[in-house]
Amino acid sequence: MLIKKINELREYIQPYKSDKETVGLVPTMGALHNGHLSLIKAAKEKCDRVVVSVFVNPIQFGPNEDYNKYPRTLDADYELCTKNGVDVVFSPSPAEMYGEGFILSNDNLTYVCPPFNYTDKLCGKSRIGHFDGVCTVVNKLFNIVQPDFAFFGEKDAQQLIIIKKMVKDLNIPIEIIGCPIVREESGLALSSRNKYLSDKGKKDALVLSKILQNIKQCYLKGITDIDALKETAFSLLNDNVELEYLEIYNSETLEQEEKANNNSRAFIACRVEGVRLIDNIKLGD
Ligand code: PAF
Numbered sequence: 001m002l003i004k005k006i007n008e009l010r011e012y013i014q015p016y017k018s019d020k021e022t023v024g025l026v027p028t029m030g031a032l033h034n035g036h037l038s039l040i041k042a043a044k045e046k047c048d049r050v051v052v053s054v055f056v057n058p059i060q061f062g063p064n065e066d067y068n069k070y071p072r073t074l075d076a077d078y079e080l081c082t083k084n085g086v087d088v089v090f091s092p093s094p095a096e097m098y099g100e101g102f103i104l105s106n107d108n109l110t111y112v113c114p115p116f117n118y119t120d121k122l123c124g125k126s127r128i129g130h131f132d133g134v135c136t137v138v139n140k141l142f143n144i145v146q147p148d149f150a151f152f153g154e155k156d157a158q159q160l161i162i163i164k165k166m167v168k169d170l171n172i173p174i175e176i177i178g179c180p181i182v183r184e185e186s187g188l189a190l191s192s193r194n195k196y197l198s199d200k201g202k203k204d205a206l207v208l209s210k211i212l213q214n215i216k217q218c219y220l221k222g223i224t225d226i227d228a229l230k231e232t233a234f235s236l237l238n239d240n241v242e243l244e245y246l247e248i249y250n251s252e253t254l255e256q257e258e259k260a261n262n263n264s265r266a267f268i269a270c271r272v273e274g275v276r277l278i279d280n281i282k283l284g285d
Helices: 006-018 034-046 074-083 094-098 122-126 130-145 154-169 192-196 199-204 206-220 226-231
Strands: 023-028 049-054 088-090 149-153 175-179 241-250 264-272 275-282
Touching: 006 023, 006 049, 006 088, 006 130, 023 034, 023 130, 034 049, 034 149, 034 175, 049 074, 049 130, 074 088, 088 130, 122 130, 122 154, 122 241, 122 264, 130 154, 149 154, 154 175, 154 264, 154 275, 192 275, 199 206, 206 226, 206 241, 206 264, 206 275, 226 241
Parallel strands: 023 049, 023 149, 049 088, 149 175
Antiparallel strands: 241 264, 264 275
16 A cells, blocks of 8 residues: 555554554665565564655755655555565655645754764765754654564665664664665675666676675784775775775774774775765674
8 A cells, every 4th residue: 555644654554553563664765676675575574564665855865965866766666565565655745744845944843863973974974964864754754653663774884873873862662673785696785876877887886895895804814903904995996986985883883993893894985977885794794
């Protein structure tokens, strides 16, 4: 079923909640691919009812980012969800979520702002306000759907860490489930933004996963010096790939540690053909 209105979604979900059925929410911005499908499968396995939200959230995009260009494929997304046993696709308009006229003025909205220590690095450094927008919409979706479980991909590892922190800090009674990155056979992490890449761009983009694999191999061979691990990337970079960041931080707190350890994660962001791509890998097995 496709639902576009908040009150209709609430009406639909209420009987399931009263019957004590478990509800799983998979929040997405649509343009669904096999990465999302793995979240849907995990939700289906764990929950009696599965809601997938499809909402390109305007407040998590900066003024020079791809909000208008972001792929919108609701018909295909809905079909994929139906085929895979999703009970409800919730796809509200920006006006439904933020009120009429919101697009003209966004300075009168209550935001949920995660702590600076979590957002002053990695994607948060170049995407100012991005995680405020993410936490705000995720909170709204949590309040609308009131799921028992919510499923997020590890590809957006900083987002997942920040959402877990928000849920803990705000005592939100929802269990957050992180699901492993899904990759093409080539190693490229699946992303809705891969659609913007040419075939050549997709080949160039393999540098991200190669750099991460290389760092992991070096760590497993015993290198724990963080600068030494990061330096292994430079021989793999080329002119077609513009590195935005490569960092190694604690997997749960995003803190900089003195030495890499089994709980460290390497994070990378690059631009390929002008498309911003991210990837990450846990160093320990
Ligand atoms: O990861 C995403 O697609 C989005 O950031 C999310 C969590 C759906 C919030 O808009």
